[in-house]
């Protein structure tokens with residue numbers, strides 16, 4: 582969970598290199614990818630990709646569009662309020678649960694891994710998945726310094742944003758994420774700062790290890806040896822997926838890209854979230 586450009590795809594990639602974890606990417610786009618016949622990060626069409634094809638056998642092709650509509654209804658930003666007041670129809674609720682349980686089950690069965698990492702970030706999806714029975718949902722809420730987010734959105738990304746719209750988006754997503762993680766999914770959520778992950782990776786990975794009851798020795802070794810991390814077969818994802826591998830490397834270009842005054846103004850505009858997460862001016 583968290584705002585875009587906060588490092589969730591990178592975190593999912595690091596976690597996905599663990600022997601018990603399968604990173605599947607941004608699963609809120611799964612049925613969109615199937616309906617529009619889009620490509621997996623490996624370059625093959627999702628429906629033909631060696632990783633995905635067995636896992637989607639059980640889904641009817643003529644239902645992709647219907648399943649997409651249902652999923653978007655339950656997972657969109659507009660669904661968040663509906664989750665709070667539980668105003669979904671019983672039939673949508675049940676259909677959603679059955680559909681997504683079957684998708685997750687087929688991935689579990691085929692990969693034989695015990696943890697799936699979904700880097701959707703969507704708060705609506707977290708709340709929708711929370712309705713599924715018999716899955717142990719855990720949420721990692723990732724927050725990043727607003728100036729890193731602004732700098733990242735200003736680059737040549739799929740969805741570039743101006744500093745002002747980045748700040749509004751950042752405040753909205755993080756305020757709602759704070760609210761949801763404190764009052765709705767409290768026991769299922771941990772929060773990490775992207776900067777801490779990149780600067781003190783062992784400490785943060787230990788926190789996630791405890792939370793997921795996993796053993797991340799292999800990930801820590803890879804970071805220590807400066808090995809690359811495979812992107813694998815993921816749905817969605819930003820520019821990162823164009824690469825086959827990424828390295829664990831922290832860059833905070835925003836410190837040099839913006840003047841002191843700009844950095845100060847950005848900080849003040851996003852003050853509630855920056856202060857709450859102990860970011861310094």
Ligand SMILES: [Zn+2]
Nearest residue numbers: 621623630814
């Ligand atoms: Zn693939």
